[in-house]
Amino acid sequence: MDNLFAILFVLLQIIIGIxxxxxxxxxxxxxxxxxxxxxxxxxxxxxxxxxxxxxxxxTDLIPEVVKSLLGTDYENYHIYxxxxxxxxxxxxxFNHPNxxxxxxxxVIASNTGSHFYAINHFIRKxxxxxxxxxxxxxxxxxxxxxxxxxxxxxxxxxxxxAPKNLDTVIARLDAARDIYYHxxxxxxxxxLGSSATLAGSGMAFxxxxxxxxxxxxNIKGAGFDKVLQYLILHHQKRIAYCETAIVxxxxxxxxxxLVNQRSRWINTWFRYxxxxxxxxxQGIQNLNLNQLLFGVILLRPPLFxxxxxxxxxxxxxxxxxSILGTSIWIMGFLSFIISFILALxxxxxxxxxxxxxxxxxxxxxxxxxxxxxxxxxxQRSVATKHQVVKKLEL
Numbered sequence: 001m002d003n004l005f006a007i008l009f010v011l012l013q014i015i016i017g018i019x020x021x022x023x024x025x026x027x028x029x030x031x032x033x034x035x036x037x038x039x040x041x042x043x044x045x046x047x048x049x050x051x052x053x054x055x056x057x058x059t060d061l062i063p064e065v066v067k068s069l070l071g072t073d074y075e076n077y078h079i080y081x082x083x084x085x086x087x088x089x090x091x092x093x094f095n096h097p098n099x100x101x102x103x104x105x106x107v108i109a110s111n112t113g114s115h116f117y118a119i120n121h122f123i124r125k126x127x128x129x130x131x132x133x134x135x136x137x138x139x140x141x142x143x144x145x146x147x148x149x150x151x152x153x154x155x156x157x158x159x160x161x162a163p164k165n166l167d168t169v170i171a172r173l174d175a176a177r178d179i180y181y182h183x184x185x186x187x188x189x190x191x192l193g194s195s196a197t198l199a200g201s202g203m204a205f206x207x208x209x210x211x212x213x214x215x216x217x218n219i220k221g222a223g224f225d226k227v228l229q230y231l232i233l234h235h236q237k238r239i240a241y242c243e244t245a246i247v248x249x250x251x252x253x254x255x256x257x258l259v260n261q262r263s264r265w266i267n268t269w270f271r272y273x274x275x276x277x278x279x280x281x282q283g284i285q286n287l288n289l290n291q292l293l294f295g296v297i298l299l300r301p302p303l304f305x306x307x308x309x310x311x312x313x314x315x316x317x318x319x320x321x322s323i324l325g326t327s328i329w330i331m332g333f334l335s336f337i338i339s340f341i342l343a344l345x346x347x348x349x350x351x352x353x354x355x356x357x358x359x360x361x362x363x364x365x366x367x368x369x370x371x372x373x374x375x376x377x378x379q380r381s382v383a384t385k386h387q388v389v390k391k392l393e394l
Contacts, residue, residue, distance in 0.1 A: 013325075016309045019300045020332035023339035026188050034191040040148040047150050049077035049143055050126035050207070054114040055134040056084050059091045061250070062134050066094060069132070074143035078126070080118040084108045111200075111224045112214050119207070130204040135250035137164060138202075145245040146204045152240075155209045156195075156232050158186060159202040159245030163350075170258055171251035172356035173363045176344065177303065178249075179353070183343040185297060190241035194293040195233060198225040202247030209237065223268035230275040233294050234282065255366050262370035269302055270374065304367040307336075 053065055062081060069079050079099045083092060085107045092101045102121055108114050115131065128150060132138065142159060149157045160182055163175035178199075185197040203225075213231035214224070232239055252258045276298030283292025300306065310332060317325035344354070 013313050016301075016306065016313065017329065017332050019306050020310060020336040022296075022300070023184050023343075024335045026184060026192065027339055027342055030188045030192055034188070040152055043144070043147060044151055046074065046076040047127040047147055048124070049074070049128045049130055049147075049204070050118065050122060051077055051079045051130045051132060051143075052115055052118045053079065053081045053132045053134055053136075054084070054111060055081065055086055056109065056114075057086060058134065059083060059086050059089060063091055065132060065134060065136055065138075066096075066099060068137040068140075070096065070098065072138065072140050072143050074147070077143060078123060080121070082108075082114040082118050084114050084117075110219065111222075112217070112219050115210070116215070119211070126207055128204055129207050129210050131201055132247065133201040133249070135164075136161075136201055137248040139246040139248075142202075142245045142247065145242050149240045149242055150204075150206070154240040155206045155237055156239040157204045157242050157245065158196040158198055158239055159204075159242050159247055160186070161199050161202050161247050161249040163251050164248035165251055165253065166350060166352050168253045169356045169359045170255065170363065170366075171253045172350075172353045173359060174251040174258070176349070176353045176357065178251075179347045179349055180303070180340055180343045182243075183347055184339075186241040187243060189293065189297065190239070192289075192293065194290045194297075195229070195237075195239035196241035197294075197297065198229045198239065200225045201249070202245065205232075209235075222264040223272055226268055226272040226275070229294075230272070230279065230298075233279055233291050236286065236288060236291070238290055258363075258366050259370045259373065262367050263373040266302060266305075266367075266371055266374040273299055273301075302367070304364045305371070307364065308368070 051069055053062065053069075055062055062083075066079060066081070069077075077098065081092060081099070081101045083101060083103050086092075086103070088103065094101065100121070100123065102118060104114075104117050108117060115129070119129070128146075130143070130146065146157045146159065161178060163171065163178070166172050166175060181197070182199075187196075190196045209232065210228075212235070213228055217227060217231075219227055229239060252261055276295045279291045279295030279298065281295075282288065283290070283295055301309070310329065314326065314329040314333070317329055
């Protein structure tokens with residue numbers, strides 16, 4: 001029994017510890033072997049886009065979203081605002097032929113529900129669907145850039161969610177986390193031949209693929225993007241990463257926002273990390289690098305949980321006076337820190353974000369609180385509520 005416990009203890013450490021080394025390993029392969037840029041052919045066809053903006057209860061930020069969308073250098077699109085559980089107000093009075101405001105008769109309280117409500121109310125048959133949050137502002141070239149990838153044959157594209165605000169330390173740390181994930185789970189994965197992970201907004205799909213994946217799938221609570229990305233990979237499709245398709249996203253600025261948001265995200269990881277095992281199995285059976293590598297990434301725990309578990313094992317090794325075990329964990333931490341800094345450096349990160357890194361322990365503390373509340377996350381809140389911010393000049 002003691003031998004069995006020892007074996008399980010070692011295996012658990014390997015499973016957790018490998019995630020500390022994996023980013024640096026991926027970076028090395030990316031640096032030496034990956035295609036640094038994806039050559040795209042000139043635009044041959046402007047796909048007809050439906051841009052779906054979902055709002056739940058809060059509509060204050062929507063006028064800025066619509067203003068940015070109407071300012072895009074693209075012609076063939078229509079904006080659908082799904083104002084779920086929102087009162088009709090002057091905020092949503094848009095006198096423009098490219099904008100439709102939809103008020104569901106019943107409260108939907110679901111991302112996919114709002115998306116399909118928009119699909120069922122399309123004014124024409126659109127070819128592509130782009131999903132935007134109510135707190136986003138888009139770059140004027142976003143539809144052009146995404147359209148380029150569609151013309152290359154991709155059916156799913158994830159853009160970059162850049163920070164719209166860096167007003168607090170929490171917002172800056174939130175942005176640092178996004179930069180890390182965008183680099184490793186977006187750029188590196190895609191350029192190594194796998195797929196970019198989906199980020200919840202700033203993403204686009206052919207309408208046919210979106211309906212094929214989710215039309216008959218009932219998703220409760222947060223995490224529709226986790227289910228969607230699994231189903232896309234299950235159908236052996238790739239999710240392209242377009243670093244020139246930029247969405248400016250409102251970062252969480254306050255601790256209460258952070259706890260509510262991260263509670264939902266942690267809950268989502270525990271519900272859906274099983275997809276990683278399925279994709280690894282399918283990747284091996286199909287000899288499909290896309291599925292295999294993506295499956296490995298899906299099994300990785302959230303960063304704060306990874307660091308907490310790694311710290312716990314590190315302390316246990318010190319307690320056991322294991323020089324080898326302690327040394328391996330130290331190397332793992334150093335490997336992770338190097339990979340994190342490399343992601344920030346390569347991504348040309350704002351200096352304010354570097355200065356905020358000293359507060360990472362506080363950020364982790366709030367995420368521990370989020371972990372405690374994760375079980376009832378979807379009852380605590382349906383969507384992150386943001387304060388109204390000043391207009392951003394793009």
